[in-house]
Amino acid sequence: MTVFWQLVLNGLMLGGLFAIISVGLTLIFGIIRLVNFAHGELLMVGMYATFLLTTQLGVHPYALAPPVVLLLFVVGVLIQRFILQPLLEARDHHVQIFATVGLSTALINLALLLFGADIHSTPAYGARTSLTLGPFRILTGHVVMFVAGILVVAGLHVFLQRTYLGRAIRATAQHRHAAQLMGIDINRIYIITFGIGAACVGLAATLVAPMYPVSPTVGTYFVLTAFVVVVLGGMGSLHGAFIGALIIGLVDSLSGYYIAPDLKEVVIFAIFILILLVRPTGLFGLGRGSE
Amino acid sequence: MNDGKLAAFGLDKRSAILVALLLAAILAIPLGVRSDFVFHIFITICLYGALSTAWNIVGGFAGQLSLGHAIFYGLGAYTAGLLVPYGISPWFGMFAGAALSAVVAVLISVPCFRLRGPFFALATIAFLEVVFQLALHFKGITGGAVGLMVPLQIGWEWMIFREREPSLLIAFGLLLLTLLVAGWIRHSRFGYYLIATREREPAAQAAGIDSLKVRLWAVAISAALTSMVGTFHGMYLTFIEPEAMFSLTLSIQIAMFALIGGIGTVLGPLLGTLLVVPLTELARGWLGASAIGLHGFIYGTVLVLIVLFMPDGLVGFFTRKTHPRPDEAAAQPGALQASAGALVHDPAEPVETRAIGEPILVAEKLNKAFGGLRVAQDLDLSVQQGEVLGIIGPNGAGKTTLFNMLSGFLPPDSGVVRVRDRSGQWVTPTSPHEYARIGVGRTFQIVQPFAAMTVLENIMVGAFHHHASRKEAREKALEVAERMGLWAQRDMEARNLTIGGQKRLEVARVMATEPRILLLDEVMAGLNQTDVRQAITLIEKIRDAGVTVIAIEHVMQAIMALSDRVVVLNSARLLANGKPEDVVRDPAVIEAYLGEEFVHAAA
Numbered sequence: 001m002t003v004f005w006q007l008v009l010n011g012l013m014l015g016g017l018f019a020i021i022s023v024g025l026t027l028i029f030g031i032i033r034l035v036n037f038a039h040g041e042l043l044m045v046g047m048y049a050t051f052l053l054t055t056q057l058g059v060h061p062y063a064l065a066p067p068v069v070l071l072l073f074v075v076g077v078l079i080q081r082f083i084l085q086p087l088l089e090a091r092d093h094h095v096q097i098f099a100t101v102g103l104s105t106a107l108i109n110l111a112l113l114l115f116g117a118d119i120h121s122t123p124a125y126g127a128r129t130s131l132t133l134g135p136f137r138i139l140t141g142h143v144v145m146f147v148a149g150i151l152v153v154a155g156l157h158v159f160l161q162r163t164y165l166g167r168a169i170r171a172t173a174q175h176r177h178a179a180q181l182m183g184i185d186i187n188r189i190y191i192i193t194f195g196i197g198a199a200c201v202g203l204a205a206t207l208v209a210p211m212y213p214v215s216p217t218v219g220t221y222f223v224l225t226a227f228v229v230v231v232l233g234g235m236g237s238l239h240g241a242f243i244g245a246l247i248i249g250l251v252d253s254l255s256g257y258y259i260a261p262d263l264k265e266v267v268i269f270a271i272f273i274l275i276l277l278v279r280p281t282g283l284f285g286l287g288r289g290s291e
Numbered sequence: 292m293n294d295g296k297l298a299a300f301g302l303d304k305r306s307a308i309l310v311a312l313l314l315a316a317i318l319a320i321p322l323g324v325r326s327d328f329v330f331h332i333f334i335t336i337c338l339y340g341a342l343s344t345a346w347n348i349v350g351g352f353a354g355q356l357s358l359g360h361a362i363f364y365g366l367g368a369y370t371a372g373l374l375v376p377y378g379i380s381p382w383f384g385m386f387a388g389a390a391l392s393a394v395v396a397v398l399i400s401v402p403c404f405r406l407r408g409p410f411f412a413l414a415t416i417a418f419l420e421v422v423f424q425l426a427l428h429f430k431g432i433t434g435g436a437v438g439l440m441v442p443l444q445i446g447w448e449w450m451i452f453r454e455r456e457p458s459l460l461i462a463f464g465l466l467l468l469t470l471l472v473a474g475w476i477r478h479s480r481f482g483y484y485l486i487a488t489r490e491r492e493p494a495a496q497a498a499g500i501d502s503l504k505v506r507l508w509a510v511a512i513s514a515a516l517t518s519m520v521g522t523f524h525g526m527y528l529t530f531i532e533p534e535a536m537f538s539l540t541l542s543i544q545i546a547m548f549a550l551i552g553g554i555g556t557v558l559g560p561l562l563g564t565l566l567v568v569p570l571t572e573l574a575r576g577w578l579g580a581s582a583i584g585l586h587g588f589i590y591g592t593v594l595v596l597i598v599l600f601m602p603d604g605l606v607g608f609f610t611r612k613t614h615p616r617p618d619e620a621a622a623q624p625g626a627l628q629a630s631a632g633a634l635v636h637d638p639a640e641p642v643e644t645r646a647i648g649e650p651i652l653v654a655e656k657l658n659k660a661f662g663g664l665r666v667a668q669d670l671d672l673s674v675q676q677g678e679v680l681g682i683i684g685p686n687g688a689g690k691t692t693l694f695n696m697l698s699g700f701l702p703p704d705s706g707v708v709r710v711r712d713r714s715g716q717w718v719t720p721t722s723p724h725e726y727a728r729i730g731v732g733r734t735f736q737i738v739q740p741f742a743a744m745t746v747l748e749n750i751m752v753g754a755f756h757h758h759a760s761r762k763e764a765r766e767k768a769l770e771v772a773e774r775m776g777l778w779a780q781r782d783m784e785a786r787n788l789t790i791g792g793q794k795r796l797e798v799a800r801v802m803a804t805e806p807r808i809l810l811l812d813e814v815m816a817g818l819n820q821t822d823v824r825q826a827i828t829l830i831e832k833i834r835d836a837g838v839t840v841i842a843i844e845h846v847m848q849a850i851m852a853l854s855d856r857v858v859v860l861n862s863a864r865l866l867a868n869g870k871p872e873d874v875v876r877d878p879a880v881i882e883a884y885l886g887e888e889f890v891h892a893a894a
Contacts, residue, residue: 035409086599093408094356098550099598101358101543106591112584216584220539224420227413266424269417276414277402 002135007253009136015249016146020207022226022233022241023152024200030236031173031193034084037100039226040219041107042198046072046205047214048111051122054209060125061210062144069202076198079103080191088190104219111216119213127210141211148207152200153242160238169193173236225252228272234282243283300474300557310558314470318463322456330455332572336564337462338524343548343560344469345516350546351555352473352482353509354489355404358542359415362399362422363392363514365536367521369426369433371450372441372531381450385522389515396514397507404506419537426533438532441525450526458527465523466561469516474557476512480755480764485509486555487741487752493700494739499727499756499804540587547590551597553606555743562605567593647855648676650711651839652731652808657696657706666692667703668863674808676711679830679840681854681871683847685884688860690843691736694810697841698733699726710808727756732806734797736813736843740785747772747781749796753803768803774832775799776825791822795829802833809833811842815849827852851875859883 025039049068054061083103087095127141160166172179172189180186212218225248233244248268256264275282302310321333346360370391371384403414426433433439445451452458476482487495488502495502525531535541545560552563570593571586578585601608652674659667666689674680682690695701697708699722709717712729720726726733741749750768751761758764772781775795780788785796794814801809815826827849834840834853844850850857850871857874859867861883867874874880 035413037409083595083599090602092354094354094550094554095598095602097356097409097412098547099595102547102591102594102598104591105540105543105547106588106595109584109587109591113582113588117583224416228417231410231413260428262428263424266421266428269421269424272417273414273421276406276410276417280406280410 003257006136007257008250009138011250011253012246013138013142013146013249014252015246016142016149017208017211017245018222018225018229018249019149019242019245020145020152020204021201021222022229022245023149023156023238024197024204025223025226026230026233026236026238026241027156027200028194028197029230030238031169032080032084032190033173034096035100035235036197037097037223038079038104038107039201040221040223041104042072042075042201042219043205043208043222044111044214044216044219045075045107046202047122047209047212047218048115048120050206050209051120051214054122061122061127061206062125065203065206068206069199072202072205073195073199076195077191079198080194084194085187085190088187108216108219115216117216119215121213122209124210139211141207145207145211148203149242149245152203153238156196156200156238165192225268228268228275230282231272231280232275232282234284237282237284240282240284300478314463314467317466318459321459327455328576330459332569334455334459334462334527335572336568337459337466338520339545339548339568340561340564341462341466341469341520342517342545343552343564344466344473344557345513345520346545347549347554347556347560348473348476348513348516349506349510350513351549351559352476352485352489353506354486354555355400355506355510356408356412356546357415357510358412358539358546359399359417359419360513360517360545361536361538361542362419363396363517364521364524364541365422365426365533366392366395367518368525368531368536370518371522372439372525373432375442375444375449380448381522381526382448385519388518388522392514392518393511396510400507400510401503404503416539416542419539419542423533423537426537433533434531436532436534438530438534441529441531443529450523451529458523461523462527465516465520469520470557470561472512472516476509477557478761480759480761481505481508483748483752483755486744490741490743491739493723494735494741494800495752496700496723497698497727497733497735498753498800499724500752501722501724544590547594549604551593551604553604556604556606559604559606566605647678650674651676652697652711652841653709653717654693654697655707655709657693657703657708659692659696659701659704665863667696670706670860670863670865672697672858672865674839674841676839677834677837678855679834679842679853681850681857682841682843682860683845683850683857684860684866688883689863690860691812692863693860694733694812694841694843697726698731698810699723713807727804727806730805730807731810732801732804732808733810734794734801734812734814736816738790738793738797740788740793740796742784742786744785745782746777746785746788746792746796749785750777750799750803753800756804771799771803775802775829791818794818794826798829806838808839808841811840811844813843813845815844815846818846823849847875 021043025036028034028036046068049071050061050064053059053064053067083099084096087099090096127139127144129140130137131140131143160170168184169189171182172184172186176186229244229248230241232247233240233242251268251271252264255267259267317333317336321330342364346357349355350357367385367388370388371381374384374387375381399418403411406414427435441451443451445453447457450461484495484500484505487498488500488505492502548563548567549560550563551567552561553559567590571589574585574589575582597604650673654670654672657667657670670693682693684690692701696703699720707719709719710729710731712718718729720729741752747768750771751764754764754767754771758767769781772778775798777792777795777799780792788796798811798814815823818826823846830840830842830853842853854871856869857871858865859874859880866883867877867880
């Protein structure tokens with residue numbers, strides 16, 4: 001029984017990791033209605049930035065959160081302004097899909113060119129130390145991620161509900177043209193939203209870097225799970241993403257132990273396909289999942 | 292190839308020569324240069340060109356962005372590779388793999404085709420990941436992460452060679468095969484059906500297209516071709532591993548080449564490959580093996596630039612929309628006039644004896660609710676052969692809902708619709724295309740043109756219903772275009788028509804299916820007086836040709852002039868049913884439209 005509860009605990013902690021990676025993805029989808037296939041590469045960029053700064057400056061990765069968050073915000077702003085905004089009125093879905101797919105491919109290979117295919121480990125500064133809670137053990141870094149995940153979701157929620165900018169963002173999400181008639185500069189809203197979404201990934205990167213080594217394809221590894229999380233929680237729903245992340249974390253942890261370690265991804269993707277087909281709006285979706 | 296055969300692939304003589312030269316160059320350059328590096332580049336071009344062309348059948352023509360096509364490529368390689376140790380030639384394995392891939396593709400696609408855009412793409416990625424992980428897991432079959440060596444038996448029967456020429460010939464043959472299949476599809480009825488379905492699924496269904504079936508055929512053909520290329524590539528590499536075979540990167544690349552060249556065009560995928568592959572291979576040659584990731588970086592960057600600056604790809608950029616040239620005989624209206632006497636619906640000879648006959652369409656006790664909102668309550672309706680039935684009612688009365696139930700777009704919660712088919716039997720179709728097939732045609736209140744097609748091509752989609760050949764469908768469409776006043780605009784893109792023109796196009800497309808019962812949903816809304824008068828004349832002609840017409844309309848002038856009978860719907864119920872002049876005097880009707888005080892005023 002101890003094993004089971006340890007697995008549950010591991011699953012929840014893993015869920016915290018998935019949550020913090022997925023928040024930006026679901027935000028961008030919910031507001032801009034764009035599936036960002038380059039999301040994982042934003043994480044990769046952030047992780048390389050954290051790795052480089054930590055090793056060069058000898059600073060704790062967590063202390064790098066402000067500069068990396070800012071960096072990713074700027075990257076997000078640039079992507080939205082110069083790549084995605086011109087495609088906003090495009091007639092077909094495939095144009096936006098391919099823009100982000102192309103960006104993803106270019107970034108992965110740019111990292112390959114610059115850093116090679118080898119993995120690089122960011123110094124952990126204690127994030128990989130395990131805490132003992134009675135019979136159970138968890139890593140400090142995971143606890144930090146879990147708490148940060150809750151704080152980011154709660155913070156974004158308050159921001160969207162209470163501030164003027166947040167309301168403008170929600171209005172734009174609900175009806176782009178009506179929002180324009182109300183005097184909202186929707187291009188600016190989209191740029192800010194993409195920036196915030198990318199900034200969330202930046203924060204995630206500083207927290208993930210001490211736990212997992214970075215490589216050019218690290219984004220692909222995490223982003224596929226993030227898509228599962230976001231679709232399960234309902235594309236665009238922040239708390240949905242959080243709960244979806246916990247569920248997928250549990251599935252990952254339990255199926256890895258009880259079925260087979262190398263089949264846990266099969267289980268996760270089977271769930272993903274099932275959700276897409278049976279309930280494409282997810283658990284807390286906006287009701288437009290199959291659009 | 293004679294001109295008729297060229298036309299079947301949408302080519303005139305000049306472009307046919309260009310394509311032939313291009314293909315000849317792909318074969319001649321490596322055979323002339325004879326360096327291993329050049330052979331490698333051209334084999335790679337043929338391979339990716341073929342993969343991308345095959346992908347384009349489903350990704351471009353059918354508009355379903357699969358990012359999981361490596362599944363079929365890997366299945367092809369593995370099927371043939373696993374059969375070789377049993378002494379079975381890969382030439383057989385190639386077809387076994389193709390058959391397997393087609394079946395797997397259909398099984399995956401039946402549920403996934405309900406998803407659109409990015410969600411379909413995500414689902415295909417998920418399927419690919421599942422297949423990849425399973426391939427890693429079942430080491431006994433696939434060799435797991437280590438992979439499998441294909442036994443090195445040299446010779447044509449084993450598809451493995453010491454020299455490069457035979458491999459180039461096979462790769463070129465596969466490229467040619469996929470191009471021929473794609474070219475044939477694009478310019479056949481099947482291709483029109485695919486593109487119509489991609490552009491506007493409901494309108495395609497209303498034109499009698501079984502949209503799921505045509506898409507499944509497309510994905511099966513695409514998967515089979517992809518798999519055949521996979522077989523060859525497996526033999527060429529003589530090494531098969533899950534990582535390379537079921538690769539997301541490969542799936543993305545083949546889609547990418549199609550987009551760069553021109554998605555949905557026949558030659559686009561090949562052109563995209565021709566641009567990008569040599570570019571990256573040369574760059575790699577110059578910069579040496581140290582530059583890993585360089586080719587991917589170029590692919591990604593070119594893709595983003597293409598998407599931003601030439602969204603129709605190279606083909607779209609250089610040709611700007613080319614339309615199929617008008618066929619010789621049908622090009623002049625004069626020639627058409629000459630044959631007009633033979634046409635059934637010739638406006639010059641209206642059928643004088645118009646008799647309203649037996650019931651042809653009956654609806655019994657139709658009920659429908661959306662959540663708590665009841666949009667149809669016990670609706671009974673009987674329509675007689677040859678009559679014009681007008682349906683009026685205030686906004687939100689449930690008129691369009693009724694139409695949707697009478698044409699198969701909305702299944703009623705209870706109740707039944709019966710239609711008499713051509714042989715006189717009463718049948719209950721279950722889907723929109725079945726309704727279209729037994730002769731129930733409909734238009735949409737919000738016009739649904741196939742935007743990427745010309746006016747004539749739009750009408751051809753309807754005409755294909757009774758005319759399988761492109762030539763006949765074209766002639767039928769030209770005739771309808773002329774009758775519907777769309778002759779001058781026939782080569783315009785449908786999205787550029789005026790609203791009046793688009794409404795006429797709606798009617799033209801459905802008339803081209805030669806319906807026996809025509810459902811018109813507000814075809815006159817938003818038209819000016821002249822257009823309304825034209826439309827009335829037009830519907831009279833349709834009626835005189837023996838077509839039963841059911842029309843929803845708010846333009847009272849038209850309803851009064853045309854209808855033999857009028858039905859009034861209000862709040863999901865049948866309020867009145869009778870001759871037009873009686874119905875408009877019915878106090879209940881006046882109340883529904885204008886409020887109670889006007890009933891007293893009228894009295």
